[in-house]
Amino acid sequence: MTVTLLLFASYAEALGATTLDMELPRESTVGDLLTAIRSRPGADRLPPTPLVAVNERYANLDSVVREGDEVALIPPVAGG
Amino acid sequence: MTVTLLLFASYAEALGATTLDMELPRESTVGDLLTAIRSRPGADRLPPTPLVAVNERYANLDSVVREGDEVALIPPVAGG
């Protein structure tokens, strides 16, 4: 299945992209997605377990990801 | 000696005046002034020991009052 991965700020710089279409087995979790990202160039500049949002809500490592979900890696926020 | 007594808000209403020239013996204190006011009509509507300022600064009962001082009775403040 395909999920859209969004990258922002320093993470977008690290991976050289703001959007990545990721191919994952069904029943994958956020943790599986993070593992899949590790092989990308620049991924060593991400923290071990970055914050993740699925469909605009904060998610945990064991949250299940579904076909068509919008998954985002959230760098440390700095609003205000 | 003469001191000018200023009255405000509910105290001005109680005593029917905003300014009173008070005749007091030399070396009088704020406490003596308060005692002198007691004989005025309406003074029963003042609290037993109202706040007092001498020359625009809060003063105590034993503060000495001098000729020409501006003494003010300060009702409970309600700014803001």
Add this chain to the structure above:
Amino acid sequence: MTPLPSLVRAPIDPMEIVRAVSNPGNGAVLLFLGAVRQVNDGRDVTGIDYAAYEGMAQRELEAIVSEASSRFGTSDVAVQHRLGELGVEEVSVAIAVGHAHRDAAYAVSRFVIEELKRRVPIWKREHYTDGTREWVDPTGRASAGAPS
């Protein structure tokens, strides 16, 4: 900081107070506005008139600003209180604080409004829908000597 009059009879312009504390070193600006409420202690209010012992009120407001400045390390503190007749929703007091950091900005703002309410000789008379007017006593009591 542009000096502003601390007591005014015309409507307060909140943005003028904010501009007075503007400074490129300030990461946080806090504006407190006190306004006339339609209902107080369960009674319908149509307006308020504010009176002051003007010379002393000015002196106390300046002292509070000066105390706040030295205590919290900012010179960007401005306060303005209105006198005279105000309608519902009109601004009676504006306090603006600029500071490098927000913790201190909140602390200064709070300090100024609490000190103002504790010791600045300003009084208000509420006007009620039945036509009566009453001087407000927030304490229900009074005592001699300086406020503690």
Add this chain to the structure above:
Amino acid sequence: MTPLPSLVRAPIDPMEIVRAVSNPGNGAVLLFLGAVRQVNDGRDVTGIDYAAYEGMAQRELEAIVSEASSRFGTSDVAVQHRLGELGVEEVSVAIAVGHAHRDAAYAVSRFVIEELKRRVPIWKREHYTDGTREWVDPTGRASAGAPS
């Protein structure tokens, strides 16, 4: 309350936010403004650009306003965050709160800015006098799962 966009690219008008929380029942109105500081962590800053995960940032801002409203009993809460390039002294965020009483107004204002800084996906890149630009990491670390 007039609904205002929570994310904007044009300069924020603080008085528009204040008007949005105006209500004859409010005795206290508090406006918090965050502004770009000239110096941060000892480095000279010439400007900042703000980026956001816009859909989620809007959703989180709305959630914070809604949580603040139910927790502190006021519907008069408005927040606006700016995105894009800002110069020194420009306002990045404005939070206005109206409440019957000032204690609650301060509490709501503080709640909103702290929650915003904790969980709203907005990032800032500081521009320094030497021409470099850096994304700011206020934590120095990152962790998985929802912020606690």
